[in-house]
Amino acid sequence: MAGIFSFKCSCCGEVHEGSPSFAFRAPDPWLEQPEEIKSTGRIGDDLCFYEDEDGWHFFIRVIIEIPIYGVSEPFMWGVWVSLSRESYEHYVETWDEPDTDRAYFGWFCNYLPYYENTYALATDVHPRSDGSRPYLTLHESDHELFRDFENGISIQKAQEIAETVMHG
Template sequence: MSLFGFGRKKPPSAAERLASGRWQCAKCDEWHSWPFDIAAIVPDPWRGERVFEPNGALRLDGDFLSEDFCVMGGEYFMVRAVLPIPVNGVEGDFFFGCWTTLSRANFDIYTAGFDSGEYADMGPWTGWLMNRPADFIEGKDPLPIWVEPQPNRQRPHLWVRDDDEPLAVAQSEGISPERMLEIFAYYGHGVEG
């Protein structure tokens, strides 16, 4: 009989920690719970103040930022969306909150339907990903994506178009719970211990 390990339980696996639904953060000391989403507050190219105006104040010339819409120089039109990534063995997707560009025509469709959650065209639309989630993206150029509007006032879903991109592989094959915890740690919300 070994004294070592007698009566000791194996520490919970990453999947068990996520599936347990709650973990104490290694950094911010709060309790987080699954699903725990991480979001970029603004598009990476945004250089203005990080102060949100109401959506209703939307201006199409110059610069504008709200929680859902962003216009830069009256020329670039962006919306806040989410990029789903399944986590293998854990229920529910992880959502990266990211911004995407839209064509002016699709931006108009999106903003016109935003309050009702019903859009004249349900896409998918094309866009450029305006954030770099965790350490997924190696190149410098923004990734081309599909933007899929959602019913019921949910944020649009984003899908990386180039199947070879690590982020596209993560979206189609899912990531391991260990990788998920690494991503939380990347953002300073890792699991204690």
């Protein structure tokens, strides 16, 4: 297995080292809200909630890891997932001592570049006890992201995704 992922970018010519890792600063539904809704909600590095005409919405930030063939470190995305109020409250209540025996059902709440519509894919969120963000598993589907999550991706595809994210 290769130690470190690296590639010469076909867009900028730079050599990028280390497995790609990209994060979203907010769940897409939060970004789509008008300021009056956002002003009564809250967003931080790991938690987000707001109330609109449909009721309360709760989100947490998680990590989804996509294996890269022949590379020791995965391609990582920092994304947001919506949870039910009950799951969100339990997650917050157990923040300091995560309940690693419990997984929370959630909906994927970001549109990933490169992939066709990733919004609202069914997920399970798994807390970690080491202080790391929870990791995400996707429910089985015919979506390309699920196939990549399950089977891994080539170094070439990892480069294509990274270039898409970095250079549009």
